[in-house]
Amino acid sequence: MGQSALKIHPSHYSERHPVLQGKRLIAFDLDGTLIDSVPDLAAAVARTLSELDLPEPNETKVRDWVGNGAPVLVERALTWALKAAPEPALLERGYDVFMAHYGAAPNTLTTLYPGVKQALQALHQQGLTLVLITNKPERFIVPLLNHFELLNYFTLWIGGDSLAEKKPHPLPLLHAAHHCQVPPAECVMVGDSRHDMAAGKAAGFTTLALPYGYNHGEPIENSHPDLVLSSLTELLLRTPRPTKVID
Ligand SMILES: O=C(O)COP(=O)(O)O
Ligand SMILES: [Mg+2]
Numbered sequence: 001m002g003q004s005a006l007k008i009h010p011s012h013y014s015e016r017h018p019v020l021q022g023k024r025l026i027a028f029d030l031d032g033t034l035i036d037s038v039p040d041l042a043a044a045v046a047r048t049l050s051e052l053d054l055p056e057p058n059e060t061k062v063r064d065w066v067g068n069g070a071p072v073l074v075e076r077a078l079t080w081a082l083k084a085a086p087e088p089a090l091l092e093r094g095y096d097v098f099m100a101h102y103g104a105a106p107n108t109l110t111t112l113y114p115g116v117k118q119a120l121q122a123l124h125q126q127g128l129t130l131v132l133i134t135n136k137p138e139r140f141i142v143p144l145l146n147h148f149e150l151l152n153y154f155t156l157w158i159g160g161d162s163l164a165e166k167k168p169h170p171l172p173l174l175h176a177a178h179h180c181q182v183p184p185a186e187c188v189m190v191g192d193s194r195h196d197m198a199a200g201k202a203a204g205f206t207t208l209a210l211p212y213g214y215n216h217g218e219p220i221e222n223s224h225p226d227l228v229l230s231s232l233t234e235l236l237l238r239t240p241r242p243t244k245v246i247d
Contacts, residue, residue, distance in 0.1 A: 013122040013236040019206065019227050020235065025182040026123060027173055027205065029191035030134035031066060032213020034116050035144065037136075038063045039109035044102035045077045051097050052090070054081035066214045067193045069135040069160035074098045099137070106140050107147045113212065115233035120153040122236050131176045135160035135167055135195065155180060167191075168198035173205055190232070197223035208235075 020026075031037045042062035049056050057080055065076040074094045078086040086094065124130055130153050134141065138159025145151040156179055158172045165171040177187050189200030192213025197220070200207035209225035210232070221228060229235065 014126060015237050016126060017235045017237060019208065020123075020126075020128070020188065023128065023186050023188050023206065025129040025131065025177060025180055025187040027131045027133045027176055027187065027189045027200075028120075029167075029189075029193070029196045029213075030132055030136055030141070030144070032192035032215075033113075033190060033196075033210055034120075034132075034150070035110050035112055035148065036213075037106075037110045037144075038066060038214065040106055041066060041073070041102065043105065043109065044098055045073065047101040048074070048094060048098040049077060049081050051101075052078075052081075052094060054078070057081070063214055064217045067135065067195055067216060069166055070098060070102070070137050071095055102140070106144055110144070112148050112150075113210075113231065115231045117148070117150065119232035119235055120150060124153045129155050129180050129182065131155055131180065132157040133167065133172045133176060133189075133199075134158070138162045168195040168202070170199050170203035173199050173203035177203070177205075190229075192220065194218065194220070194223040197225050200225075 028034060038059060042059040045062050046056040057077060061080065065073050075086065075091060078090060078094050120130060132141065132154050136159055138161055141157045141159055142151065145154065145157070156176055158176060160166040163171055163175060173187070173189060174184065177184050184204035187205040188208060189196055189205040190208045190210070191197065192210045193215045197207050197209060207225040209220040209223065209228045211220050211228055211230070
């Protein structure tokens with residue numbers, strides 16, 4: 001006679017959440033949605049400004065600057081430090097210095113938000129096509145996804161410099177839908193910022209928002225997403241059928 005134990009396996013979240021009924025593709029944002037990357041971004045911004053003999057901002061400031069990709073992040077940081085718009089040459093130097101610092105330590109302080117891995121695993125098992133659409137430079141995507149052992153869940157990943165336009169433009173979302181041969185009406189955009197919501201709406205995707213990320217200090221409700229989730233695990237039905245396991 002063995003002991004019985006209750007185990008919840010991702011395959012028991014096989015029932016689709018109502019908002020995912022009839023959907024085939026989910027596009028996930030990265031920063032502020034899957035990973036809390038601001039600590040490493042803020043450290044790289046601080047090192048960049050220090051190298052340029054400029055004052056260093058704190059993490060709270062950097063949090064509000066994230067969302068439009070690395071060139072805009074650097075521009076916002078330099079504008080704050082100089083109290084004026086930077087010259088193009090300084091902007092270019094600042095970008096190169098930032099990319100070197102962030103590239104040297106992209107996952108030292110960065111963490112996965114709770115439930116992310118469990119949700120991606122279950123949604124992948126439900127047969128949904130998962131893609132990643134970030135405004136982060138493309139070169140950082142694979143190292144970060146690999147570090148957190150998430151790469152295998154994604155069919156496609158697109159960075160802020162991968163295509164001619166980035167979010168809030170719908171191009172990366174439409175590109176993903178087209179590439180995966182899924183009509184936009186069967187696609188969902190999951191993100192933390194108004195740029196994700198704007199891109200999703202313009203592309204004809206259903207929009208799901210997470211309120212814990214980076215949205216320039218504004219509530220994500222202002223962008224009128226179709227649904228606000230408190231965490232990605234809310235997409236997994238709350239009543240999974242546990243299996244009785246006899247050891
Ligand atoms: O790099 C940024 O500015 C934001 O990246 P995200 O699109 O993954 O939130
Ligand atoms: Mg984001």
